[in-house]
C-alpha cells in the first residue's frame with residue numbers, strides 16, 4: 001500500500017519535469033479545479049477555454065487571469081454564471097508573480113491529455 005503510494009507520488013513528481021507552475025497548480029488549484037470535471041468549481045479545462053475565447057493573445061490571458069486570482073471579485077469575474085452556481089472563488093493570498101507562473105502553466109497545458 002505505502003509502496004504503491006510512493007511509486008505514484010514519484011511518477012507524479014517526475015511527470016512535472018521540475019516545472020514550478022505545474023507543482024503550484026496541483027498543490028493549490030487542483031483541490032477545487034479538477035482538470036476536466038466540474039466538481040466544487042468549474043474544471044480548469046473549461047476555465048482555460050473560456051479565457052482563450054475571451055482573450056486573443058497569451059499576454060492578455062495571463063494578465064487578466066492573474067489579476068482575478070490575486071483578487072477575486074464579482075466585478076472582475078468573467079464566468080459570472082459560475083459565480084452564481086459555486087459562489088466567488090476565495091482569495092488564496094499568493095504573490096502575483098507566483099500566480100503568474102501558475103497561470104502561464106494553465107495557458108500552455110493541454111488538460112485533455
Ligand code: HEC
Nearest residue numbers: 028029032041065069077078079080082083086087088089
Ligand atoms: C477553494 C476552492 C478554489 C481554489 C483552491 C481555487 N479556485 Fe478558482 N474558482 C473556484 C470557484 C468556485 C470558481 C467559480 C466562481 C468564480 O468564478 O469565482 C473559480 C473560478 C476560477 C476562475 C474563473 C474566474 C472568472 O473569470 O469567473 C479562474 C481563472 C480560477 N478559478 C483560477 C484558479 C487558480 C489559478 C487557482 C489556483 C492558484 C484556483 N482557481 C484555486 C474555486 C477555487
